[in-house]
Amino acid sequence: MDYDLxxxxxxxxxxxxxxxxxxxxxxxxxxxxxxxxxxxxxxxLEQMAKDQGLWLLFIPAEYGxxxxxxxGQVIVWEEVSKTVLIPFRKDSIFGPEGCSILxxxxxxxxxxxxxxxxxxxxxxxxxxxxxxxxxxxSAMTTTAVKDGSSYLLNGKKTWxxxxxxxxxxxxxxxxxxxxxxxGGITAFLVDMDTPGLTITGxxxxxxxDRPNEFTFENxxxxxxxxxxxxxxxxxxxxxxxxxxxxxxxxxxxxxxxxCLDMAIEYAKHRVTFGKPIATRQAVQFMIADSEVELHAARxxxxxxxxxxxxxxxxxxxVYIAKLYANExxxxxxxxxxxxxxxxxxxxxxxxxxxxxxxxxxxxxEGPSEIMRWVIARKLLGRVSD
Amino acid sequence: xxxxxxxxxxxxxxxxxxxxxxxxxxxxxDAQFVVNPYDEFALEEALRLKERFGGEVTVVTMGGDKAKxxxxxxxxxxxDRGVHLNDPAFAGCDSLGTAGVLAAALRKxxxxxxxxxxxxxxxxxxxxxxxxxELLDLPQVCVVNKLSVAEDGTSAVAHRxxxxxxxxxSVTFPAVITCQKGLNEPxxxxxxxxxxxxxxxxxxxxxxxxxxxxxSVGAGAAAxxxxxxxxxxxxxxxxxxxxxxxxxxxxxxxxxxxxxxVV
Ligand SMILES: Cc1cc2nc3c(=O)[nH]c(=O)nc-3n(C[C@H](O)[C@H](O)[C@H](O)COP(=O)(O)OP(=O)(O)OC[C@H]3O[C@@H](n4cnc5c(N)ncnc54)[C@H](O)[C@@H]3O)c2cc1C
Numbered sequence: 001m002d003y004d005l006x007x008x009x010x011x012x013x014x015x016x017x018x019x020x021x022x023x024x025x026x027x028x029x030x031x032x033x034x035x036x037x038x039x040x041x042x043x044x045l046e047q048m049a050k051d052q053g054l055w056l057l058f059i060p061a062e063y064g065x066x067x068x069x070x071x072g073q074v075i076v077w078e079e080v081s082k083t084v085l086i087p088f089r090k091d092s093i094f095g096p097e098g099c100s101i102l103x104x105x106x107x108x109x110x111x112x113x114x115x116x117x118x119x120x121x122x123x124x125x126x127x128x129x130x131x132x133x134x135x136x137x138s139a140m141t142t143t144a145v146k147d148g149s150s151y152l153l154n155g156k157k158t159w160x161x162x163x164x165x166x167x168x169x170x171x172x173x174x175x176x177x178x179x180x181x182x183g184g185i186t187a188f189l190v191d192m193d194t195p196g197l198t199i200t201g202x203x204x205x206x207x208x209d210r211p212n213e214f215t216f217e218n219x220x221x222x223x224x225x226x227x228x229x230x231x232x233x234x235x236x237x238x239x240x241x242x243x244x245x246x247x248x249x250x251x252x253x254x255x256x257x258x259c260l261d262m263a264i265e266y267a268k269h270r271v272t273f274g275k276p277i278a279t280r281q282a283v284q285f286m287i288a289d290s291e292v293e294l295h296a297a298r299x300x301x302x303x304x305x306x307x308x309x310x311x312x313x314x315x316x317x318v319y320i321a322k323l324y325a326n327e328x329x330x331x332x333x334x335x336x337x338x339x340x341x342x343x344x345x346x347x348x349x350x351x352x353x354x355x356x357x358x359x360x361x362x363x364x365e366g367p368s369e370i371m372r373w374v375i376a377r378k379l380l381g382r383v384s385d
Numbered sequence: 386x387x388x389x390x391x392x393x394x395x396x397x398x399x400x401x402x403x404x405x406x407x408x409x410x411x412x413x414x415d416a417q418f419v420v421n422p423y424d425e426f427a428l429e430e431a432l433r434l435k436e437r438f439g440g441e442v443t444v445v446t447m448g449g450d451k452a453k454x455x456x457x458x459x460x461x462x463x464x465d466r467g468v469h470l471n472d473p474a475f476a477g478c479d480s481l482g483t484a485g486v487l488a489a490a491l492r493k494x495x496x497x498x499x500x501x502x503x504x505x506x507x508x509x510x511x512x513x514x515x516x517x518x519e520l521l522d523l524p525q526v527c528v529v530n531k532l533s534v535a536e537d538g539t540s541a542v543a544h545r546x547x548x549x550x551x552x553x554x555s556v557t558f559p560a561v562i563t564c565q566k567g568l569n570e571p572x573x574x575x576x577x578x579x580x581x582x583x584x585x586x587x588x589x590x591x592x593x594x595x596x597x598x599x600x601s602v603g604a605g606a607a608a609x610x611x612x613x614x615x616x617x618x619x620x621x622x623x624x625x626x627x628x629x630x631x632x633x634x635x636x637x638x639x640x641x642x643x644x645x646x647v648v
Binding site: 007008010011012014015018019052053054055057066068 | 419454457458461572573574575576577578579580582583
């Protein structure tokens with residue numbers, strides 16, 4: 001299907017597609033499932049991306065990066081997600097990705113946080129969720145209380161992706177309990193070796209992720225480490241999460257496309273009762289439904305990205321795309337697995353791994369129910385409260 | 386060094402080939418198109434020579450409007466200029482017709498070296514490179530998998546693949562070299578290349594600009610006519626030899642000798 005991509009993006013899409021199919025998919029069967037691919041393999045693939053001039057694809061031009069539009073980034077994420085090689089929540093091989101809010105750093109902070117991340121010297125993580133505040137971050141209880149020229153942080157953060165690999169955390173805490181999400185929450189940059197910050201947990205999940213729990217106990221953070229303005233933390237984490245949701249949508253497209261392609265191939269060749277299963281309407285309908293839903297999701301994700309590129313508020317479109325694409329990919333993986341029969345359950349194919357992995361995406365960065373709730377709230381206005 | 390690369394846009398080898406219902410051709414409606422993989426070896430070699438000697442790499446293709454995409458890919462990989470030989474009169478050329486159109490274009494270009502792929506993966510003829518050399522009265526070395534260009538850039542030693550070995554040929558420039566897998570590892574377009582490709586010159590030449598009489602090219606003038614396309618007969622199912630390995634091995638040898646008559 002032709003989506004009328006601008007010439008540059010079409011070429012970028014073809015290029016990334018080739019890198020993925022020539023250098024990454026062949027490694028799938030021999031790379032063990034883990035939190036990330038082995039460090040030496042990552043280094044080798046990243047070096048290849050650098051040599052080929054395909055590095056820093058998610059970094060603006062002013063910081064020496066590719067300066068791709070958000071739509072361009074979506075195209076890259078879609079292609080990269082066609083391989084199960086790199087775990088969903090890890091950076092691809094085309095340079096660091098988790099920078100969106102670091103661009104808000106002031107000049108001094110840029111030297112210590114943004115640039116080292118771009119150079120690959122420091123690893124960031126992001127912490128907003130708490131044991132009693134997931135979908136509802138405004139219920140957070142981690143506090144940051146001013147003490148001289150610094151702040152004392154106290155509380156627990158949880159489900160922090162890459163927490164134990166990180167050199168610093170971008171954390172949000174309550175600075176004004178009266179205002180809370182309306183100007184009372186602030187974002188801080190905290191080095192992981194700051195006294196009073198400890199990693200107090202690591203969770204085993206059904207997928208490769210092993211997120212951590214952090215405990216802050218009178219953790220002293222200099223005022224200079226406030227990211228953005230005081231009281232801006234809630235808005236900042238919304239920015240983070242909007243990009244995260246769009247990325248989830250884009251990455252659902254690639255997974256679904258590969259699963260659909262695999263299902264089509266398999267259905268043509270697998271013979272039962274004397275005929276390929278592709279001749280059976282039951283199988284045809286699974287393939288047709290997957291194509292229809294994937295097409296719809298792709299249009300939604302592309303549209304949201306294009307709207308963001310125009311500088312417009314696209315939160316509503318991102319909610320829609322995040323919700324639909326993640327539910328779509330769950331169904332498409334499920335059907336592809338069904339079409340493969342027992343083979344679909346086998347560790348030889350990427351399907352069972354994706355089957356476990358995509359389930360998480362209906363929960364993280366805003367569960368489906370929350371997406372539906374905010375979509376409805378916009379349509380219904382105040383009646384819905 | 387001025388290098389011209391002749392490139393053809395071909396259907397991606399992943400494309401499912403469908404025959405037109407009347408058997409008169411291939412239905413490429415849904416096909417994805419790419420730069421012919423052997424032409425990528427040619428372009429990569431050209432770019433490396435340019436990196437070594439300086440100069441300019443021009444990519445020439447004959448094809449319809451869609452072929453422009455493949456030219457852009459070559460520009461994104463690092464070629465300096467694209468020349469698109471695009472005229473409805475060229476449609477349906479046989480290989481000699483194609484070589485004639487390319488030769489007409491090359492007469493208008495400056496070159497020290499012409500690089501082609503050894504063959505295009507769509508019709509697999511392996512004709513155009515050698516025909517082009519003949520039409521331009523240039524030396525040719527075909528199916529080259531190693532090329533060592535002399536320090537002064539005016540000659541080369543080329544290794545060409547022949548059955549069971551390789552033949553080593555020295556050749557003076559200008560010459561036509563057709564490129565084989567193994568010659569190099571083609572690069573991908575870089576992001577900078579992709580973003581800059583649109584700004585590079587891409588000329589479109591029609592029959593008139595090449596001094597070609599439209600009646601002398603295309604399907605009407607082709608010496609080769611394709612009568613019919615048909616799929617190869619489906620492969621019959623393999624045979625499984627049951628039993629313990631020692632017995633199975635014996636049985637396999639017997640079948641190879643008595644039925645297949647290959648040992
Ligand atoms: C692998 C993984 C990585 C993560 N990484 C990070 C990270 O790096 N940083 C970080 O801060 N967090 C991270 N998280 C946390 C994630 O963002 C939260 O899990 C998510 O926001 C949901 O919160 P919760 O799990 O507490 O669910 P809850 O908020 O407890 O919700 C439970 C369920 O209740 C329902 N529900 C809740 N509210 C409503 C409502 N208003 N209306 C209807 N239904 C509702 C939904 O079905 C929801 O699934 C990660 C989580 C996982 C699993």
